Amino acid sequence: MSDYLLEMKTIVKEFSGVKALDGIDLKVRPGEVVGLCGENGAGKSTLMKVLSAVHPHGTWSGEIIWEGQPLEARTIRRTERAGIVIVHQELMLVPELSVAENIFLGREVASRGGVLDYEAMNAKASRLMADLKMSHVNVALPVSHYSGGILQLIEIAKALGKNAKLLILDEPTSALSQSETRTLLDLVRGLKDRNIACVYISHKLEEIEAICDTVAVIRDGQFIGQAPMAALTVDKIIHMMVGRELKEKYPREPHAIGEVVFDVRHVTCHDPINPDKKKVDDVSFTVRAGEILGIAGLVGAGRTEMASALFGHYKGPHSVDIHLDGRRIEVKTPQDAVSHGICMVPEDRKRHGIVPLLGIGQNITLAVLPRFARFGLIDEAAEFSVIGHEIDAMSIKTASPLLAITSLSGGNQQKAVVAKMLLPKPRVLILDEPTRGVDVGAKYEIYKLIYGLAKDGIAIVMMSSELPEVLGISDRVLVIGDGEVRGDFVNDGTLTQEKILTAALTKRRQAA
Template identity: 60%
Template sequence: MPSSTASKPTPLQPMFRMQGITKSFGGVRALDGVDLAVDPGECLGLCGENGAGKSTLMKVLSGVYPHGTWDGEIVFDGKPLRAHGVRDSEAAGIVIIHQELMMVPAMSVAENIFLGNEPRRFGGLVDVQAMHRHAGELLAELGLSDVNVALPVAHFGGGHQQLFEIARALAKRARLIIFDEPTSSLSGHEVEVLLDIIEGLKRRGVACVYISHKLEEVARVCDTVSVLRDGRHVTTAPMASMTTDDIIEKMVGRKMQSLFPRTPHAIGEVVFEARDVTAFDPVDAGRKRVDGVSFQVRRGEILGIAGLVGAGRTELLASIFGTWKGRHRGHMRLDGKMLRIRSPRDAIRAGLCLLPEDRKRHGIVPLMAVADNITLATLGAFAHAGRIDADAELTAAQASIDRMRIKTASPTLPIASLSGGNQQKAVLARLLMARPRVLFLDEPTRGVDVGARVDIYELINELAVQGVAIVMVSSELNEVLGVSDRVLVMGEGRLRGDFAIDGLTSERVLAAALGPANADH
C-alpha cells in the first residue's frame, strides 16, 4: 500500500527565492537576512514602513545593486542569479516599474516601449513599422486599443504612462514585474484599471511583487503578503488570513488604536479668508484652472479640500501662496487685514506656510543635509553679525528631528538618503520652525507609510489644539473625512460644496464633486 505522502502533488517550484539577503550602507544595515519567495502567477504584497527595506530589497533583486554588493543568495528558475546590473536581471525576465515613471516625454509611445530593445531590420536599422505594430498589440492586450503610438508620451496623462511602462515590461518578456508604489499619481478609475491588468498578468503566469502603502489595494490584488520592519523579515502569510489591521500591526510593531486619531480642539474666530481666487493655465491663458473660489478658515480648524483629479485644489493653494506660474488673482485677508502676496517669501512673512504636493521637486534640496533642509526657511534666526551660528542651527534642527521622530543616522546626512516619509517629516519640521498662523498641506501623506501617517495626523491635531488654522488637500477621501472638521469640495476649478464633518459620507462628497457648480448643499 503506497504511503499517504506519495499521493500529494509536488509543490510548485518558486519562480524566485531570496535567502539571507543582507545589505549595508556605510555601516548601517538596511537589510538583515531577509528571505522572500514568489510562485509563477502569484502577486506578493510587500509591506513595511518607509525605511523598512522594501525598495532596497527590490533593487537587489532587479540588479540595481549588483551581485557582490550584498550578501545572501537569489535563485531564479532554479538557478543562481548573479546580476551585475539591470540588463542582467531583465535578461532573466525581471523588470521593475518605479514610483517615478521612467518615460522620455519627447519620444513616441512606441519608442519608449521598446527603448533599448528596438526591433531591427537587416543591416541594423530600427524597424519602425514593426515597432509601431508590436507596440499597438501590447497596448491592446492591456485594454488600450485607441492609442496613437507615434505620438510623444508627453501627450498622455499619468494613467496611460503607467500602462506604457507595463507594456515596456511585457516587451522585454518579463516573467516577474515589480510594482513600486504604482498608484501614487493615479485617479480612482485608473487604479481599478491597473489592478484589473495585474489580475490578467497573474492568469498568464506572470509573477508580481506589489509595493504599496495603500493596504486596500494590497488586499484587493495580492495573494500573499510579506512584511518587513527595520530591514528584517517579520512575516509572510496568505492575504486571505490577514486583515489590514493585522498588516499594520506587523509593520509598526504595535497595535494601532485608530488610523485617524482625533484630539478635541476648540475652533475660534476666522483667521484667514480668500475671496474670488482665480488662476489661469500657464500655457492656455484663456483657460481657468481655478474659477472664483472663496472660503474662510478659523483658528484651530482643520479644513479639508476634496475633489477629483484636475479639480483645481493644488492650483488654488499655489495661487494663494504665490507659487502658481500662470496669471492669477484673488483677495486674501489674515486677521481681517489685506495681504499682498507675490512670492513664497511674502507668504511666510505673513504667517502662511505651504507643504507642496511634489516633495521631491518642490519640498527638499536633495543633496543638502537633513538639518540644513529643516532650517532653510528660518536661517535669519541663527544669524549674528552676518554669520550663521552653526551650533545653534544644528541644535534647533536636532530638536525638530527628535520632535518629529525623523529616522536618520545623522542630521548631516543628505536628505535624499532618507525614506519618503522621513523626508516629508523634515519638510513639515521646516514649516513649523516658521511658526505659521495658517498651514496649507497639499497631499501631506502621499507616499508615506501607515506609521508615519499616524504621526502626521497626530501633529495636525496638536497644531489645531495650539490654534493653528490648517487647510489640507487630499485625494484620499477617507483621509479627508477622518481628519477634517469641515470639508470643501471642488470640481472643474469651482467650489461645489461646503460641509460640516458630522454625518458626512464619501458618497455625498463624490456627488458634490461630480455635480453642477454652485449646487445647494
C-alpha cells in the same frame, strides 16, 4: 525542481555600518502576486533594489535563487535579461521622447543599415499598449502629452516589452485616480493569467487585500513573516507592520476653534496653456484659528492649482484676494507667503518639496536659512542644533542629517518637508496630499501632528484625494468640482463620503 520562481534567503544589506536589511526572506511562485508591506524605511525598496541589481551582487550578503539557480547579478541589464523588471515609484520616462521611444529606450529596433526602425517600434509599442487595454494611446506622441495614470501604464508596457517573468511595482497607484487604479489592478490580475508574477509594494492595504495571493511584511529591516492573504486581515497586516495595534486610524483630538484667521476671496486660475479655460473659478472660503479645513474633490477639480495660487506659486494667469488676521496681504511668490506666515507642503514632493542635491538637514532649514546667518556666514552649530531637534521631533529615520535627502524613504522625506514648513512658525499651513506614499504608521504620526498644530491655533487647509482621510480629521469640508465650490459642510459625524461625492459631481446652478 522548486515550486518557486524566486527565493531570497537571509538577505543582509548595510549602509555605513547600519543594517537596512537584516536577514530577509521572500518567496514568489510563477503567476503569484505577493504584497510587500512595511512602514516607510522598513527596507521594502532596498530589498527590491537588491533583487533588481541596483545594489549589485557583492554589495550584500545572502542568496537569490531564480528559476532554481543561483542569481549573482551585477548589473540591472543582467536581471532584466533574466526576466526581473522593476517599475519604480518615481517614473523613469523621458518627456521629450515618444511613447514608443521610451518603451524601447536602450533596446531600440534598427534596420540592417543601423537606422532606427520607427515603424517597427511603433507597431510593437502599439501591441503592448493594446495588451494593456490602452489602444487609444498614440505611441508616436511624446509622453508629455499624457497624464500620470497613462504614464504609469506606459512604464508597465516598457517592462513587459522586456519579457518580464517577475514585475516589481513600487507604489504604482500613489498618483492615480480611483478609475486609473481600477485599470491598473485589472491589469495585474491579467498578468496572473499570463503566468507573470508580481511583487506589489503599496501602503494602500485595501489594494493589497484585493489583489495579492500572499503578503510578506518587513519591519525595521527585519523579516516578520509571509502568509496567504486568505489567512490575514488588514488589521493583522497593520499589526505586523507597526508592531502594535492602531485602534483608530484617525486619532481625533479635541481642539478649540477661534476666530477667522485666513480669509480667501475670489481665487481664479486660468490654464497656463489655454488662458480662456479656468482651472479655478471664483473660489472663496475662510479658515479659523485651530480649524482643520479639508478640501475634497475629484482629480482635476482644481485643488492643487488653488493651493499654488495661495502660496504664490501658480504659473498661469490668476487672481486672489487674501486677508490674514483681518489684514489684506499680497502674495506673489512663495517667499512672500512664508514671510506672512503662510506655509505649504506641496503635492509633488520630488519636484517642489525637496532639493535632491542637498542633505537632509539643509533641506529642513532651507526656508529659514537667514536665521542662522552671522556676518555673511552660516552658524553651523546653531543650525545643526535645530536640525537635530526637528529630526527627533518628527521621528525621521536617518543615520546622519548630512546624507542626501534622497537616501530617505518617501515617508521620511515627507516628514522632512513638513519640518521645513513648520520652522517659519506658520499662522496658516496648507497641506496638499500630506500622506501620499506614506505608510499607515507614518500617517498616524502625521495626523497626530496635525491635531497638535490645530491645538496651537494654527489654521490648517488640507487637500486629500482620500475621502476617508478628509472625513477622519477635518472639522469642516469644502468640496471643489470643476474649479468651483460645490459644498461647504461641517463635519459633525453625519457627513458621509456619498454626500461629498454627490456635491463634487453636482454642477452649481447658474443664476437666471
